Amino acid sequence: MATVAATGERRPGAVRGLVLSLRPIAGLLRPYRIWVVGAALLNLGVHLLTLASIVAGSVLVGRALSGATTSELMPLVWVVIGLVMPIALVGWLEVVVAHVLSFRLLNDLRKTLYERFRQLAPAYFLRRRSGDIARVAMADAEILEIFTSHLAPPLLVAFVVPVVALVGLFVLDPWLGVAALPFVAAAATVPSWLLRRAQDQGARLRDELGELGGDVVDIAQGTREVLTAGAADRMIGRIGAKHRTILGVSVANGWRSGFEQAAADGLAALAVVAVVVTAALLEIHGGIPASDLPVATILAVGAFLPLTALTSVMRDVGQVAAAADRVHELLAAEPQVRDLVADTTRHAPVPRVEFRSVRFGYAPELPEVLHGVDLAIEPGETLALVGRSGAGKSTCASLLLRLWDITDGRVAIGGVDVRDMTQRELRSMMAVVPQDVYLFHTSVMENVRLGRPDATDDDVRAAGELALATEFVEALPDGWHTVVGERGSTLSGGQRQRLAIARALLRDAPILVMDEAVGNLDAESEQAIQEGLVRAASRPTTLLIAHRPSTIRIADRVAVLEGGRVVEVGPYEELRSRDGVMSRLLASPGGIIDPDDEESTDPIDV
Secondary structure (H helix, E strand, O other), X not given: OOEEOOOOOEEOOHHHHHHHHHHHHHHHHHHHHHHHHHHHHHHHHHHHXXXXXXXXXXXXXXXXXXXXXXXXXHHHHHHHHHHHHHHHXXXXXXXXXXXXXXXXXXXXXXXXXXXXHHHHOOOXXXXXXXXXXXXXXXXXXXXXXXHHHHHHHHHHHHHHHHHHHHHHHHHHOHHHHHHHXXXXXXXHHHHHHOHHHHHHHHHHHHHHHHHHHHHHHHHHHOHXXXXXXXXXXXXXXXXXXXXXXXXXXXXXXXXXXXXXXXXXXHHHHHHHHHHHHHHHHHHHOOOOOHHHHHHHHHHHHHHHHHHHHHHHHHHHHHXXXXXXXXXXXXXXXXXXXXXXXXXXXXXOOOOOEEEEEXXXXXXXXXXXXXXXEEEEEOOOOEEEEEEOOOOOHHHHHHHHOOOOOOOEEEEEEOOEEHHHOOHHHHHHOEEEEOOOOOOOOOEHHHXXXXXXXXXXXXXXXXXXXXXXXXXXXXXXXXHHHOEOOHHHOOOOHHHHHHHHHHHHHHHOOOEEEEEOOOOOOOHHHHHHHHHHHHHHOOOOEEEEEOOOHHHHOOOOEEEEEEOOEEEEEXXXXXXXXXXOHHHHXXXXXXXXXXXXXXXXXXXXXX
16 A cells, blocks of 8 residues: 655555566666566476476376376376476576576676766766765676566566466366465465565665765775774774664564565465365365375465565565666766767867856856856967866866866867767867876776777887886886786875876877876975976877966966956966966965975965
């Protein structure tokens, strides 16, 4: 019966709620409907052949006990052999088809999810924990295998086999069918008795496991901060509390599923007793021959085996439904940025970058970050973008990469609006050196090769030479084949930045974006990296976001952002000599430096 939530929203009934929850799975299975039907029919074939062979065997035993001769029994022997022999083959085919279906689905689903990550980033992920998202892509997708391999085929079997068994009982004698029918009907409804509770428990369990996954990822990635803050015990306590919550939900789920299984088993036992007693009474009064007693018993048991098996599988239906909901939520999420054109064959435009009256806010309810930015970077020019924290420097880079879409105005490359290009086409024109470099748990060689998979080892080494990374890389235990650890944990910040520059150089893109690529590094590291920056900035059109005068000096021009607008543009020396925003930033308490000290590498808040 449908219920009404506290909010007044009418909730669907239990069975309809299950159907709605599993609808996303049905959509995912549509391309594999032949495989689904094949697996279900093969599973049904195994059960029907098994039931038929056991019934034939029971008839054979009954006839033998009644004194039938060998010649009379031989046809039944051949029937039993003919029914038993295909069972192994059909069963093998059913397992193969069901698991090929499951793993093909999981493979395609994960690829779809990863592509969805690309489409949804970064806006969607700012509201979700990385551990929770990873659980959707791995554990939630994996649990759908329960549906394709262990739930969908038994559904058909549970509908057909009990009907066939009941028909057999009615054929033997209508009273046998009447005796079994109420118990079969009751057993068929067992999975729906506590279905709403199963769904609620499954959803809560999946949510709690998602939160636990997020906590574990947070602690693993923030181990240094946890240890230095002396918060290890508190974090362990937090994980322990989450485990206790999960234990409570799991135990409640176990009580419910145990009750359902006990009810199904109890009804099956009562049905067999009822059929056997009815058959015995019929035999005593001459209603059926004694040789039919084994057949009646087998048919009674055969009517319940699929139902009890289905009840066992349905224990996990709540988790399956919750996993399907979470996967569907991710697949149905609307990307913040979507391709507006399908053409990916246009000629590469001239790498002239232009911001024209650009306005942008991260959300309608939040204040605007940019209030009409006008800016141009000529082909081959390096422009440094500076401004106080929060002025919108990194936002400009994100809009150029089209990680977000502008609210108003125009961002163009070679006169072509970036929204008139596909995202893949746009980003193929760019290389990025971020402030927070992400290195993968693989070799140095493969980390540098990330932006250009077809690059040779010699190409990678040449890019590393330009980025001044060769010396430290070759000193590593396995040189270019050294695995750097997750996020490059075995390397220093300066080493990671040099690999990021090598990665950008190897990409050889016409536009280069450097987002505070030397922030918070020591003087020696910065000096080495600046040489790499000069090399990287010598050819492409470069947007350089920086906050150190020593880095800003390598730019041809400097644009100063203030209040979400460009307020000054010109060569560094010219701007610092003016009585303007740039000179005030250089002299501000946020960056205590001597503007005339050409060797200073202290950061300024610009």
